[in-house]
Amino acid sequence: MSNVLYDAPGPRARRRALIGTVLVSLALLALAVLVVRRLDARGQLEWELWAPLVDPGSEEFPLVWELLGEALWATLTAAGLAIAFSLVVGTIIGTARMMLGRWQRIPLVAVIELFRGLPVVVTIFYVYTLVQTADIDISALPGEDGLWYVVIGLTLYNSVIIAEILRAGVTSLPDGQREAALAVGMTPRQGMMTVQLPQAYRTMLPALISQLVVILKDSSLAGLLGLYIELLRRGQLISQFLDSPIQVLFVVGLMYIVINYTLSRAAVLLERWLSRNRGGRAAMEQVEQVVPAT
Numbered sequence: 001m002s003n004v005l006y007d008a009p010g011p012r013a014r015r016r017a018l019i020g021t022v023l024v025s026l027a028l029l030a031l032a033v034l035v036v037r038r039l040d041a042r043g044q045l046e047w048e049l050w051a052p053l054v055d056p057g058s059e060e061f062p063l064v065w066e067l068l069g070e071a072l073w074a075t076l077t078a079a080g081l082a083i084a085f086s087l088v089v090g091t092i093i094g095t096a097r098m099m100l101g102r103w104q105r106i107p108l109v110a111v112i113e114l115f116r117g118l119p120v121v122v123t124i125f126y127v128y129t130l131v132q133t134a135d136i137d138i139s140a141l142p143g144e145d146g147l148w149y150v151v152i153g154l155t156l157y158n159s160v161i162i163a164e165i166l167r168a169g170v171t172s173l174p175d176g177q178r179e180a181a182l183a184v185g186m187t188p189r190q191g192m193m194t195v196q197l198p199q200a201y202r203t204m205l206p207a208l209i210s211q212l213v214v215i216l217k218d219s220s221l222a223g224l225l226g227l228y229i230e231l232l233r234r235g236q237l238i239s240q241f242l243d244s245p246i247q248v249l250f251v252v253g254l255m256y257i258v259i260n261y262t263l264s265r266a267a268v269l270l271e272r273w274l275s276r277n278r279g280g281r282a283a284m285e286q287v288e289q290v291v292p293a294t
Contacts, residue, residue: 039246049244053251064238071234072255078147078230079216082154086215089155090162095192098167112160121221124153128227146228150219158215165207169200202271209267213260231255 009017039045052060093112097105115123128149131138138148173196181191201208223233235252239245 044246049242049247052242052244053247060242064242067234067238068231068252068255071229071231074147074229074234075216075219075231076259077143078150078154078219078222078228081147081151082158082215082219083212085151085155086158086162086211089159091166091197093159094163094166094170095197097163098170099189099192112163115156115160116164118157120153120157120218121225123157124150124221124227125225127153127156128225144228146222149227150222150230153222154215154218157218158211161211162208165204165211166197166200169204170196172203173199205267205271209264212267213263216260216263217256 036045043049047055051058052064055061093108097108097112100108118126130136131145131149138145141148170192177195177199178188178191181195182188186194219230220232222228223230223236226233229237231252235248236245239248242248
């Protein structure tokens with residue numbers, strides 16, 4: 001199959017690729033050595049700066065990791081709520097856009113294009129400003145107000161992105177899927193919900209997971225605005241107290257990498273499970289039985 005898509009590289013091409021890989025690797029290694037030497041020259045590799053983060057015997061170690069743990073939970077809470085709401089709202093918006101008529105969907109398309117064009121940080125800050133200016137009381141919601149500023153802002157932005165991802169997934173399906181669903185007596189809405197959307201979710205799962213990772217990373221924007229004490233904001237405060245910004249933010253960055261990698265691996269396992277699971281494909285099997293007749 002690969003030979004159909006592109007010509008296999010010959011010996012000279014492979015040799016050039018190998019030489020280029022070696023040169024780039026040496027350049028990156030030299031850059032890493034230079035950075036380490038600069039940090040060492042400025043005293044940034046001294047043990048006293050790293051001890052509060054890696055040495056359990058340090059006096060600051062328990063307090064630092066207690067604060068980082070609370071901040072990590074705050075980040076996961078905001079991201080989890082935003083992901084859940086974005087998936088639900090995005091599915092509703094995407095389905096409505098595909099089911100409405102040409103003129104009926106114009107206001108919905110305008111809303112989608114509006115929030116797609118706004119930067120996330122602007123959306124979060126606009127939500128904060130609107131709530132404060134309009135004197136909207138959100139104290140009845142669980143958690144602090146700053147949590148809901150970031151959740152609502154992230155939901156507004158990412159729900160329209162997810163709606164477009166799902167619309168692209170449904171559009172990519174063969175027309176026979178919808179026609180077969182109608183042929184077995186389903187209404188257009190039933191065909192969309194039981195046949196097309198499940199396939200679109202499965203087809204666009206990599207793109208959806210990438211967007212969920214974006215939601216998790218974008219939660220740090222609330223910390224930059226000072227609206228919510230999440231992982232990045234807490235790391236900044238700790239680094240100011242310990243006077244070790246490079247060390248603390250390095251650890252915070254590693255925590256983000258671990259979380260995002262875990263989410264990506266969970267998506268791979270979910271995709272494999274969906275491939276093996278046949279319980280959720282009963283409607284598709286019913287449709288496939290009718291396809292030859294139609």
